[in-house]
Amino acid sequence: MExxxxxxxxxxxxxxxxxxxxxxxxxxxxxxxxxGFVEAFGFMARVALVAERMNHHPxxxxxxxxxxxxxxxxxxxxxxxxxxxxxxxxxxxxxx
Numbered sequence: 001m002e003x004x005x006x007x008x009x010x011x012x013x014x015x016x017x018x019x020x021x022x023x024x025x026x027x028x029x030x031x032x033x034x035x036g037f038v039e040a041f042g043f044m045a046r047v048a049l050v051a052e053r054m055n056h057h058p059x060x061x062x063x064x065x066x067x068x069x070x071x072x073x074x075x076x077x078x079x080x081x082x083x084x085x086x087x088x089x090x091x092x093x094x095x096x
Contacts, residue, residue, distance in 0.1 A: 006079050014084045021087055027059070028071040028083050032094055037064050046093045056082045058090075 006014065015023060021030045034040040040062055047069075051057045059070040071087055073080035 001081060001085060003073070003076070003080060003082050005073070005076050006081065006084070010084075011079060014079075014087075018084070018087050018091065020091075023079075024070070026072060026078055028079060028087055030069055030087070030090075032067045032069070034065045034067070040065050040067050043067060043093065047090055050089050050093065051086065054082065054086060054089075056086055058086065 011023060014028070015021065018028070018030075021028050023029070032040070032043065034043060044060070044062060044067055047058065047060075056073070059072070061068045069090065071083040072078060073082055
């Protein structure tokens with residue numbers, strides 16, 4: 001997959017394609033809620049394995065049953081094709 005910054009039309013298309021994700025301060029963001037800490041942490045572990053394989057790591061936080069994720073491509077200076085791909089994969093993991 002080509003790794004490049006998204007243009008404005010691609011940003012809008014990504015938002016339409018990825019329900020639940022929103023653009024905030026140039027980052028693609030989404031919150032997830034789980035039954036408890038173990039489920040939230042398990043989700044994070046699954047995402048970590050995917051992110052490591054992609055060598056593209058999210059900014060995220062976890063408080064008990066909640067996981068907040070923000071995606072951006074730091075070395076390119078904004079939202080990229082890799083952020084959209086990682087968001088797709090995260091959604092697949094969340095869907096089970």
